[in-house]
Amino acid sequence: MLKTLFKFTILFLAITTVYLNHFDNAFHFDDSHAVVDNAYIRDLSHLPSYFTDSTTFSSLPANRSYRPLLTASLALDYYLGGGYELFYFHLSTFILFLIQLIFQYYLYKYLLEKIGQRTFSARLSFLAVAIYGLHPVSAETVNYIIQRGDLHSTLGAVAGLVLYFYFPKLQKFQIYLIPVALGALSKPPAIMFAPILFSYIYLIENSASLNFWTRHNFSIFCKSILKTLPAIIACALLYLLQDRLTASSWTPGGSSSLNYIMTQPYVWLYYFKSFFLPTELHIDIELKAFTDWTSLNAVIGYCFIAFVSYYTYLKSFYKEGRLVSFLILWCIFTLAPTSFIPLAETVNDHRMFFPYVALTLLVCLLIKTYLEDHLIRTGNNSFEKFASLGIILVILSLAAATYYRNEVWDSESTIWEETTIKSPENGRGLMNYGLTKMAVGDYQTARYYFMRAKHYTPNYYTLEINLGIVENALGNKLEAEKHFLRAIELNPRDTSPQSFFANWLLEQGQTRRAISILKSGLQLDVSNLQLRHLLMQAYDTDGDIPKLKDLLEETLMLYPADPVTLAYKSAENSTEYYQRKAEQLLANSLRAYLDGRFEETISFAKKALDIRPEYAEAYNNLSAGYAKLQKWDLAISNAEQALRIKPDFQLAKNNLELAVSKKQLALQEKR
Secondary structure, three states: OHHHHHHHHHHHHHHHHHHHHHOOOOOOOOHHHHHHOOHHHHOHHHHHHHOOOHHHOOOOHHHOOOOHHHHHHHHHHHHHHOOOOHHHHHHHHHHHHHHHHHHHHHHHHHHHHHOOOOOOHHHHHHHHHHHHHHOHHHHHHHHOHHHHHHHHHHHHHHHHHHHHHHOHHHHHHOOOHHHHHHHHOOOHHHHHHHHHHHHHHHHHHOOOOOOOOOHHHHHHHHHHHHHHHHHHHHHHHHHHHHHHHOOOOOOOEOOOHHHHHHHHHHHHHHHHHHHHOOOOOOOOOOOOOOOOOOOHHHHHHHHHHHHHHHHHHHHOOOHHHHHHHHHHHHHHHHHOHHHHOOEOOOOOHHHHOOHHHHHHHHHHHHHHHHHHHHHHHHOOOHHHHHHHHHHHHHHHHHHHHHHHHHHHOOOHHHHHHHHHHHOOOOHHHHHHHHHHHHHOOOHHHHHHHHHHHHHHOOOOHHHHHHHHHHHHHOOOHHHHHHHHHHHHHHOOOOHHHHHHHHHHHHHOOOHHHHHHHHHHHHHHOOOOHHHHHHHHHHHHHHOOHHHHHHHHHHHHHHOOOOHHHHHHHHHOOOHHHHHHHHHHHHHHHHHHHHOOOHHHHHHHHHHHHHHOOOOHHHHHHHHHHHHHOOOHHHHHHHHHHHHHHOOOOHHHHHHHHHHHHHHHHHHHHHO
């Protein structure tokens, strides 16, 4: 026990050293909608709603799936860090990663001992854990904050197996299903625990082959199903819960299911290759779904699947080979959920995290078997020394690669620059790299990358939003509006285009249009806090105090601790606020008058008078507005009101004199 503890201490020190440069890495990609823009994680009072309402997972309706424990973990990190303190978000993920490695060690050790590898089980298990812990593919998940869901689900399944293996007397109480359920409440792939457990019981515990057609094996198959039944039922219920509570607006994002599935064999080959040669890793791999099932890459993928299937079948006829078959089936089961649902991306590096638990042990076991056979055939003991040196070089190479991957994940600029290099035709990658240029004020370069992105993704609504922003920054107001409207046209069910367009309208002083857009957006997503904040600003600017008050009360019911809403609520109770608001409305009235918007001139002036009834300047603006509309009686009466309050008001005297003369002239013309 002390020896194992010492080895893990050394390993964890090594892994921590390699990962020291990742604790301040930025939020990336899907972190934006699920973490940064997700108002629900900013207050732990929302914790119960995570388990009943999937809209709490993301600010984007199309991305709202049921992952309550994942959201809860993010909310806890936000609370502990007092905000979006990156260190706390990375620390919690990293701690769970180390815990998973401990469970993996005992999982590997048990499996190896089960097939008679007791002598080498501890050393081989530790080697496999070290490889997995230092592999750069693991770093793709550990660095990606929102994808800690893959870690949670993997940890849940691995911990469930360890509890099942090491505490057989507790199996009847189904205690081993608790971590599985927790993992599934963070991300659904944990429900693959059921077929994994069945494969173990059938292949290893009952020593059966994959030749199901014999009477003996079919009988074992049925018995294995019965023994796995509690896990099957539990995982099925977890799936139904996930399906029932996932928001109706959620969409997988892919187009053709057939084309997507056709592509997956080639994707599996990419995942397998990446274990040995992880040179193509990046955050947004551009691999379009195949449209021709006879294309070269598609056929290569089919051949790979055919070989793996045949190899798995053959290995199941031998005792040690059954562990090989089990580990391959593990990989198949854990890749299946993302291989049959047409997701927006055909391939993602973080999807390798769960299957690599099995693949790592599989590769180590096969290499060990090969080395043993070679040693027996040749009797060359020096070969063992070279093998040990090779293992050291592999470990050091993996550590260096992981350290480099952490550096790439450092900022938006580094992660998306890599994407433009590895996927030069990736429109989304080009756009996101352009965003890093826009963030530092380099608008011309940003526009260059946006236009390159438009060439590859001409109907990408997010790109249209960003083109609107950059054109506005370059002073091209008309072009900016066209892009915002195009974004709304491309995705009328998403609130993001409406939010950005409304914000732009507010900057242009087009408050009424902004209010209309924002109200439309809230009909799509009533809980969108960003839209609510913008509508507060719009009502505040427009001087519509009653509607602002109603909006504040409604928002506080959804977000009781929202600081922006509370600030408005606090301000509206002060005399200074109303004084300042009346002056702001008067300024809006004057601006509308200068722009030739005389109806708005009158509207703003009336709202100013609602707040400050004895406001001579507001009556004067009413007089001027009515005069422009040739409503002379109203122009005269309002000018007189202004002079009643402020007798020496020269502008009001001028407006009164003008209105009287114009009225007399109009009467004369009628005669």
